[in-house]
Every structure is written in structure tokens, then in C-alpha cells.
Amino acid sequence: MPSVPRQDDYDSFDPSRAIVIDNGAYSCRVGWAGEFEPRMRFRNVLHRPRLKASGNVINIVGDYDPALSRFLDFTRSSYRSAFDTNVVYQFETMECVFDYVFNRLGVDSNTIEHPVLLTECPCNPLYSRSKMAELLFETYGVPSLGLGIDGVFSYLHNKRLGRCGADGLVVCSGFTTTHSIPIYHGEPILEACCRVNVGGYHVTDYLRRLLCLEYPYHVASLSWDKVESLKFEHGYIAEDYSMELKLFQEGDKLAEEKLRYWQLPWVPPPVEEKPSEEELARKAAIKEKQSQRLRDMAAAKRSYKIADLEAEIQGLEQLLDDLDNVEEADVDSILTGSGYSSRREIEAALSKSSISLKKAKGEFVKIEKEPEKELDPEKYPLLDVPNEMLTPEQLKEKKKQLFLKSTAEGRIRARLKRQEEESLREQEHNLEEDKRLANPEQYLEDLRARQAELAAKIDQRKKQKLAAGSTGSVGRSERLSAAQKERMKLLTTAAFDRGKEDTFGQRDEDWQLYKKIGKDDDDDEADEDEMELSRLNARLQVI
Known part of the structure; x- marks a missing residue:
């Protein structure tokens, strides 16, 4: 709809001439009584954008004008309508619309001296009608107000022109609703009016x-x-x-x-030319050069590390030779200068540096198990003595020594296992690094393929759990995996193997069965997959 110009003939009309306002949910039409066409027609909505210069909020009634976006910010405001379906309920917005209407008609004073004829929907609620009358009388001071239904007005006009009889049916289709109003002897029967919540909005x-x-x-x-x-x-x-x-x-x-054909604005994509053989060869040479540079950098870094470790090992060996060739009184001064507290600490540092040097050179590091070296038999003298030869106090001490020995052996085994795992991880890391340096593109592609495979596997497992856990979908037996079903079978068999009465769990050995079958292979596999996926994600982020 075009912009509405301001009228300049408002003062030329007699005060008894009524202002007609067709207040529709979609569009508003305004004019003077007796004229064939309305003076203005606009979209019955309100925009509240901000001025870009000052940030102040202003009111704009009607359609959105793209030319105003140079001065106004419409991004944080959407249009507002005073209607809920076909009933006015936002009278603050309605007041802004009336301000715009009277301003465009050329009204300069605060009081409207002309009667107002306003259209409303059929069977308009009394509350909405009273608030509309209150707004026009108290805010604008109109001398009188007339309310009517636009469909009935149209029927009476066509009846006066002889196009219809005294009896008929008015079907008034609006923006959101459609009304059917029966006419009998020229009068609308509003008690028989029907409304359907289908209008022009739903058609669009x-x-x-x-x-x-x-x-x-x-x-x-x-x-x-x-x-x-x-x-x-x-x-x-x-x-x-x-x-x-x-x-x-x-x-x-x-x-x-x-038929009508409507073409959307379309810009053809640029045509990409295939690179020539020389260009492909040049790119391949650049990639190979970059890969060789990475390999050279890694080799230089490894050689520097090997040189540092060799120098450190040589220094530690020289320090041990110095300790062997000096008097006992001078040992403390040499240890104080070196930063170590004992000869054993120097030997431990030498062993650690030797292992690091072998790892840096790519050699396999074998962890030697020496539990006997750390377990002194003199610390546990009562373990080899029979219980019959011990007093009650000695029996208690023997149990304590047995517990201490088991704990120490467990710590040694755990330490050796950690060292083995660290050695394996180091070897895997070195192999993976060699693959990356040999062919970075293929290595990255393999990582991404493995990541996608693990992510799909984990998502599939989660979907299966969600589907199995949904209420009313399957029974408990169908939600269990094969391993879980086998464990349930073992528990049921153990419970009823002792006769009619279920006494399973009363003896200590019964609970060993729980320890035996308590491990869920599926859960362990899921945890391993998630850990591997996290490792791959971290590796890809680093690369």
C-alpha cells in the first residue's frame, strides 16, 4: 500500500459530516461520509523502531517502508496489531492508529468536532465496545459515535441499488475470520450469526x-x-x-x-574451472615440501631431545663415579652441590633417563619386575612361622605383617603395570607420529573416519537405550543385553538350586558369584569407545 498523504481540506467540511473508519484486522480505510472512495487505506499495524542517531523509539503506522531503514533500526521490533483475531484488545496500539488517522485527515486540534462512524465485528464483546467508546470520547472528544458491521452496511447499500432483496445471507470474509449473517426483512438477525476461524490470513x-x-x-x-x-x-x-x-x-x-509465472531473484553460481596438470603438480609439490618440512622439524626435535638425554646420562654417570672415588666425608658435599639427597636417588634418575632415551630412539623398553628388591623378608619374620608356635599377640602381629606384605606387593604390581602401559602408549604415540609425518593428509583423513565411526556407534547405542527404555515399548527381558540375560539366568539358577526355599545370599561364598558376573562388557566397551572418541577429538583439535 502506498504512503498516505496528509489531507488539507479538513476545515472545509461541515461539523455534521461524519468521519467513516472501516477498522479491519488487516487494513484500515478512512474517509468522509457521502464520498464514493475512502481518502486513505493502510495496513492496520504499528511499528516501533529506534532512531539510529539518537536511539529514541518512534511509532510508525502502516506497511514497512525499506527506505526508512537508512534512518531507523527495525531489527529489534516487530509489527503490532490491536486485534486478537477480529476483536480489538490492545487499545494502546489502537490509540496510535487513531492518532495517525486524524493526523492524516488534517486535524490540528486536540478535539474532533465531527461524528465518527466505526465498524466492528459481529457480536463484538461488550467490554471491547465500551473501551473503544471510552477511547474516542475521552481522548479525542468526538461529539457522537456510531458502530456498525461492514457486511450489513454493504448489504443495505446493494439493496438500495436494487441488487438484492429484503431477505438474504451476508458472508463477510475478513483477515482471520468469516461471518455468516442472515438478513430478514432488511434487518440482520445477529442471534443466528455464525463465525468460522478461516480468513485471508489462512489462505495466504x-x-x-x-x-x-x-x-x-x-x-x-x-x-x-x-x-x-x-x-x-x-x-x-x-x-x-x-x-x-x-x-x-x-x-x-x-x-x-x-497461468502466471513468477521468477525469484537468482544469481548463478560462478563456474569453477578445473585446475590444469601444472597447477595440480605445483600443489602436490607444495604439499610434499610442507610434509618434508614437518618431518625435518620432528627429526630435529627428536635429535635435540636425544642429545639432551645423553648429556644428562653422562653427567649422572660422572656423578656416580665421583661418589665412588671420594672419601666418605666428602660425599655429603658432592650430593649437596648436585641437588640430590642420596646415591639411590641419582641411580633412579639415571634409570629414568635411560628409559626416556630408549623411548626417544624408538627402542622397545622392557620393564623388569623386581618385587623381591623392594620386599625385605626381614620386615615380615612371622610369616614363615607356623601358627601353632605363636602366641595370640604374635598371631595378631602375623596377620598385620601379611596385610602389609600383600599391600606392598599390590603397589609394586600396580606400578609395574603403569610403567608397561606408559611404555605401550609411548610406542603407539611414536608410531602415530611417524604416520602423521609420513603422510599428513592420509593421517588426518584416517582420524576423521575413525572419529565419525565411533560417533555413529555411540549415537546408535544411545538410541537403542532410549528406544528400549521408553514406557510401554518393550518388556524388561527385551531391554537386557545378551550378557545381562546370562547373568540373570545364573543368579536365578543359584537361588533355586538349594531346594524350594530361596536362601541365596546368606553365605559369604554366595557373594563371590556377584563379583564374578558383576562386570558388564557392554558398559566397558561403551566407556572405551567414549574415551577413544575424546582422544581423537583432542588430537584433531591439536592438528
């Missing part, structure tokens, strides 16, 4: 859905406003719907004339 929305289904690649371009303009510009009302359908089904020439 349905057309938009059809276009989006037909052209799914242009959903973003098929906005509601564009589809509405298509409906207004190219749509028409069929007088005989069945005949229109038959016309398009048969492909008549008249149907071809009624």
Missing part, C-alpha cells in the same frame, strides 16, 4: 505451504509478505470452482492464459 498461509512443498530450495525466499503480494496481484475468485478445476485439468487454452 496455505498458499505459502504449497509453494514451500513444491519448491523446497526456496523456502527462505517465500516469506509470508511475498506470498500475500502474489495472492493479491495474480489471484482471483472463481465463480464456479468445479468448472475452474476442470478447465485446468484438461489443459485448455484459457487455462494457459490464466
Whole structure:
């Protein structure tokens, strides 16, 4: 709709001349009584953008004008309507619309001296009608107010022109609703009025859905406003719907004339030229050069590390030779200068540096198990003595020594296991680093493929758990895995093997069965997959 100019003939009208306002949910039409056409027509919505210069909020009534976006910020405001379906409920917005109406009519004073004829929906709630009258009388001081239904006004006008009789049916289709009003002897029977919540908005929305289904690649371009303009510009009302359908089904020439083709703005993508053989060779040479540079950097870094470790080992060996060749009184001064507290600490540092040197050179490091070296038999003298030869106090001490020895052996085994795992991890890391340096592109591709495979596997496992755990879908037996079913079978068999009475769990050996079957292989596999996925994600982020 075009912008509404301000009228300059307001003072020329007699005060008894009424101002007619057709207050629709979609559009508002305003004019003077007795004129054939309305003076103004605009979209019955309110925008509240901000001025870019000052940030102040202003009111704009009517359609959105793209030219105003140079001065106003519309991004944080959307249009507001005073209507809920076809009933006015936002009277603050309605007041802004009336301000715009009277301003465009040329009113300069704060009081309206002309009567106002205002349209409303059929069976308008009394509350909405009273608030509308209060707004016009108290805010604008109108001398009188008349309310009516636009469909009934249209029927009476056509009756006066002789186009219809005294009895009939008015079907008034609006923006969100459609009303059917029976007319009897020239008077509307509002008690028999019917309303259907279907209007022009739903027609536009349905057309938009059809276009989006037909052209799914242009959903973003098929906005509601564009589809509405298509409906207004190219749509028409069929007088005989069945005949229109038959016309398009048969492909008549008249149907071809009624077809309309609408082209969306489209920019063809740039055509990419295939690189020449020289360009491919140049890129391959650049990649090989970069890969060789990475390999050289890694080799240099490894050689520096090996040199540092060799120097450190040589220094520690020289320190041990110095300790062997000096007097006992001078040992403390040498240890104080070196930063070590004892000869054993120096030997431990030497062993650790030797292992690091072998790892840096890519050699296999074998962990030697020496539990006997750390377990002194003199610390546990009562373990080899029979219980019959011990007093009660000695028996208690023997149990304590047995516990201490078991704990020490467990610590030694755990330490050796950690060292083995660290050695294996170091070797795997070195192999992986060699693969990365040999072919970085293939290495990265393999990592991503493994990551996608693990992610899909974990997602599939989660979906299976969610599907199995949904209420009413399957029973408990169907939600259990094969390993879990086997464990349940073992427990049930153990519980009823002792006769009719279930006494399972009363003896200590019964609980050994729980320890034996308490490990869930599926859960362990899921944890390992998640840990591996986390490692791959971290590796990809580093790369």
C-alpha cells in the first residue's frame, strides 16, 4: 500500500459530516461520509523502531517502508496489531492508529468536532465496545459515535441499488475470520450469526505451504509478505470452482492464459574451472615440501631431545663415579652441590633417563619386575612361622605383617603395570607420529573416519537405550543385553538350586558369584569407545 498523504481540506467540511473508519484486522480505510472512495487505506499495524542517531523509539503506522531503514533500526521490533483475531484488545496500539488517522485527515486540534462512524465485528464483546467508546470520547472528544458491521452496511447499500432483496445471507470474509449473517426483512438477525476461524490470513498461509512443498530450495525466499503480494496481484475468485478445476485439468487454452509465472531473484553460481596438470603438480609439490618440512622439524626435535638425554646420562654417570672415588666425608658435599639427597636417588634418575632415551630412539623398553628388591623378608619374620608356635599377640602381629606384605606387593604390581602401559602408549604415540609425518593428509583423513565411526556407534547405542527404555515399548527381558540375560539366568539358577526355599545370599561364598558376573562388557566397551572418541577429538583439535 502506498504512503498516505496528509489531507488539507479538513476545515472545509461541515461539523455534521461524519468521519467513516472501516477498522479491519488487516487494513484500515478512512474517509468522509457521502464520498464514493475512502481518502486513505493502510495496513492496520504499528511499528516501533529506534532512531539510529539518537536511539529514541518512534511509532510508525502502516506497511514497512525499506527506505526508512537508512534512518531507523527495525531489527529489534516487530509489527503490532490491536486485534486478537477480529476483536480489538490492545487499545494502546489502537490509540496510535487513531492518532495517525486524524493526523492524516488534517486535524490540528486536540478535539474532533465531527461524528465518527466505526465498524466492528459481529457480536463484538461488550467490554471491547465500551473501551473503544471510552477511547474516542475521552481522548479525542468526538461529539457522537456510531458502530456498525461492514457486511450489513454493504448489504443495505446493494439493496438500495436494487441488487438484492429484503431477505438474504451476508458472508463477510475478513483477515482471520468469516461471518455468516442472515438478513430478514432488511434487518440482520445477529442471534443466528455464525463465525468460522478461516480468513485471508489462512489462505495466504496455505498458499505459502504449497509453494514451500513444491519448491523446497526456496523456502527462505517465500516469506509470508511475498506470498500475500502474489495472492493479491495474480489471484482471483472463481465463480464456479468445479468448472475452474476442470478447465485446468484438461489443459485448455484459457487455462494457459490464466497461468502466471513468477521468477525469484537468482544469481548463478560462478563456474569453477578445473585446475590444469601444472597447477595440480605445483600443489602436490607444495604439499610434499610442507610434509618434508614437518618431518625435518620432528627429526630435529627428536635429535635435540636425544642429545639432551645423553648429556644428562653422562653427567649422572660422572656423578656416580665421583661418589665412588671420594672419601666418605666428602660425599655429603658432592650430593649437596648436585641437588640430590642420596646415591639411590641419582641411580633412579639415571634409570629414568635411560628409559626416556630408549623411548626417544624408538627402542622397545622392557620393564623388569623386581618385587623381591623392594620386599625385605626381614620386615615380615612371622610369616614363615607356623601358627601353632605363636602366641595370640604374635598371631595378631602375623596377620598385620601379611596385610602389609600383600599391600606392598599390590603397589609394586600396580606400578609395574603403569610403567608397561606408559611404555605401550609411548610406542603407539611414536608410531602415530611417524604416520602423521609420513603422510599428513592420509593421517588426518584416517582420524576423521575413525572419529565419525565411533560417533555413529555411540549415537546408535544411545538410541537403542532410549528406544528400549521408553514406557510401554518393550518388556524388561527385551531391554537386557545378551550378557545381562546370562547373568540373570545364573543368579536365578543359584537361588533355586538349594531346594524350594530361596536362601541365596546368606553365605559369604554366595557373594563371590556377584563379583564374578558383576562386570558388564557392554558398559566397558561403551566407556572405551567414549574415551577413544575424546582422544581423537583432542588430537584433531591439536592438528
